[in-house]
Amino acid sequence: MSVYCITGANRGLGLEFARQIASASPSKTTLALTRSLSSDLADLNKVSNSNTHILECDTGNLQSIKAFTSSAAKALNGKKIDFLINNAxxxxxxxxxxxxxxxxxxxxxxxxxxxxxxxxxxxxxxxxLLSPDARIVNMTSGLGSMAVSLSITPRKCATYSISKAALNALTVQQSGDLREKLGEGCVVVCMDPGWVKTRMGGEGAVLEAEESIGGILECVHGLGEGDNGRFFTYTGKEVPW
Structure with missing residues (x-):
């Protein structure tokens, strides 16, 4: 059975990932990561099942990420991650x-x-801890696309946009480097979830989390080796850089 790992899983899009994965196949193993185990985990606990492992990982803290890998190894007990969703x-x-x-x-x-x-x-x-055929999904934004940003007037969220453009560039680099380490079966992509009704999405967001994440999972589950290093939106349509 597939193993999923989701960062930032205690709310927003990460929580919806955890909910849909757990409900679709209770036998799948999910590592649901949260910045702190002292956070409010009530919603995450509601969607979790016996194969969900809630682990601490603050992706803004290198020591926390290192500590997480040890916790993940114990939780997986020899299994490897098939789907890594860098959502936080x-x-x-x-x-x-x-x-x-x-x-x-x-x-x-x-x-x-x-x-x-x-x-x-x-x-x-x-x-x-990564499977040779791992799917690495970097959750980006349309604002990380140069072409999309050029179409928006006035421009917005400059620092966020710059960071997501950098994440897109990271995706391209990882798509080559990981194939050298894991083999040709590994696929790395970046995904734009759309403007979703979450705390980060804010007022005016038009898309329900259920639709966005459902579309992303359908796209990710259908990825082939030729999709390595590409940029998709939640509908499965490719996004221009």
Whole structure:
């Protein structure tokens, strides 16, 4: 049975990933990661089943990611991760433009949105916890697309947009590097979930989480080797860089 690992699983899109995976096949193993086990996990506990392991992993903290790999190894007991969903992310300064970037805000978003997924993959690989046919899904945004951003007037969420563009570039790099380590069966993609009604999505969001995540899972489950390094939206349509 497949093994899933979801970062940022205690709310929003991550919680919906955990819910849909657990309800679709209770026998599948899921590592549901949360920044802190002291967080409010009531909603995550509601959607979890006996094969869900709730583990602590703050993807903005390298020591926390390292500690997580040890916890994951114990929970998996010899199994390997087939689907890694790098979902955790922040948009801490949506009001900033390219003319008002806060250096600390940009640093934080790069640390969480880019370095976090990079090190999560790196440490899981080093611990030999990734399947040779692993699907690595980096949750990005349409705002990380140069083409999409150019079509939006006025531009918005500058620091977030920059960090997600960097995540897209990371995806391309990982798509080559992981194949050298794991083999040709490994596939790395970035996914735009659309503008979803979550706390991060904010007022005005138009898409229900159930529809977005359902579409993403359908796309991810259908990925082939030729999709490595590509950028998709939740509908399965390819997004221009």
């Amino acid at each position: 992310g922040i948009n801490s300064a949506p009001e900033q433009t390219s003319l008002s970037i806060g250096p600390e805000d940009l640093d934080e978003q790069i640390r969480v949105n880019v370095l976090g997924p990079a090190k999560t993959v790196e440490y899981l690989l080093a611990a030999d």
